[in-house]
Amino acid sequence: MSKSIYKTILDVITYAFLIFGALTMLIPFLWMISVSLRLPAEQFSRNIIPNPFTVQNYFDLFEDLPDQAFLYLTFNSFKLSTLTVIGQVLTCAMAAFVFAIVKFKGRDFLFALLVATLMIPPQVSLIPNFIIFKYLGWIGTQLPLIVPAFWGGAFGTFLLRQYFLTIPRDLVDAARMDGASLFDIFWRVYMPLSKPAVAALAIFVFKDAWNDLLHPLVYLPTDMHKTTLTVGLAFFQQQLQMGGKFTVLMAGAFLSILPLLIIFFFAQKQFIEGIALSGVKR
Numbered sequence: 001m002s003k004s005i006y007k008t009i010l011d012v013i014t015y016a017f018l019i020f021g022a023l024t025m026l027i028p029f030l031w032m033i034s035v036s037l038r039l040p041a042e043q044f045s046r047n048i049i050p051n052p053f054t055v056q057n058y059f060d061l062f063e064d065l066p067d068q069a070f071l072y073l074t075f076n077s078f079k080l081s082t083l084t085v086i087g088q089v090l091t092c093a094m095a096a097f098v099f100a101i102v103k104f105k106g107r108d109f110l111f112a113l114l115v116a117t118l119m120i121p122p123q124v125s126l127i128p129n130f131i132i133f134k135y136l137g138w139i140g141t142q143l144p145l146i147v148p149a150f151w152g153g154a155f156g157t158f159l160l161r162q163y164f165l166t167i168p169r170d171l172v173d174a175a176r177m178d179g180a181s182l183f184d185i186f187w188r189v190y191m192p193l194s195k196p197a198v199a200a201l202a203i204f205v206f207k208d209a210w211n212d213l214l215h216p217l218v219y220l221p222t223d224m225h226k227t228t229l230t231v232g233l234a235f236f237q238q239q240l241q242m243g244g245k246f247t248v249l250m251a252g253a254f255l256s257i258l259p260l261l262i263i264f265f266f267a268q269k270q271f272i273e274g275i276a277l278s279g280v281k282r
Contacts, residue, residue: 092156
């Protein structure tokens with residue numbers, strides 16, 4: 001058997017496994033959309049294509065949740081996720097720039113120590129953080145979900161540092177000769193050239209903040225006007241299931257992930273480029 005035929009067979013097998021894996025992950029998503037478009041009497045049907053087709057479940061979602069709670073939940077999730085992205089991108093970019101460009105004693109050790117914190121589960125620091133926020137009087141407000149985002153993060157710093165290292169150092173020297181300050185080099189040279197990595201980090205952070213259930217459940221009140229969409233859907237899950245409204249529940253689940261799909265659709269080019277050039281997998 002020639003090498004070309006062997007390579008062709010190997011490629012076919014590889015693509016077959018990839019297609020199988022993609023379908024395995026896609027089928028639950030398609031089933032969720034299918035159930036959200038069915039009549040309640042057909043919610044347990046095995047047909048992927050709804051028959052008959054209806055969008056009434058999406059209108060019922062706003063009616064079943066009192067006082068337009070779904071709109072408040074969505075707004076709170078979007079606000080918290082957006083502020084988290086802003087805080088993480090700014091602070092992680094500044095820290096990454098320092099670790100990549102600025103030379104100082106102990107830089108490599110501090111960076112290794114920062115990366116080592118990735119091995120610490122976030123649940124470990126939950127109780128100490130709760131005690132600190134309670135002492136500050138922040139429990140019941142959105143501050144515990146916003147302020148820590150402006151403290152930076154190990155993953156974002158590592159991701160952007162790896163990308164900053166790919167930018168030619170000659171640009172720094174040229175900017176120095178033109179009289180640019182360190183902040184000018186960061187803001188006017190490195191940030192514009194790092195749009196793919198910044199987009200990748202923003203998508204990661206937005207996804208994690210949007211899907212976060214634990215921290216809003218701990219820090220925010222159960223008031224549907226103040227908590228997030230994930231918490232609200234978790235509270236109403238039992239109510240909708242007991243009422244036999246799985247179709248409405250699936251409609252809410254689909255709407256909750258729709259912003260993530262839209263963001264990734266428009267930013268997928270920068271996202272893939274940023275991940276490829278920084279060499280980070282997650």
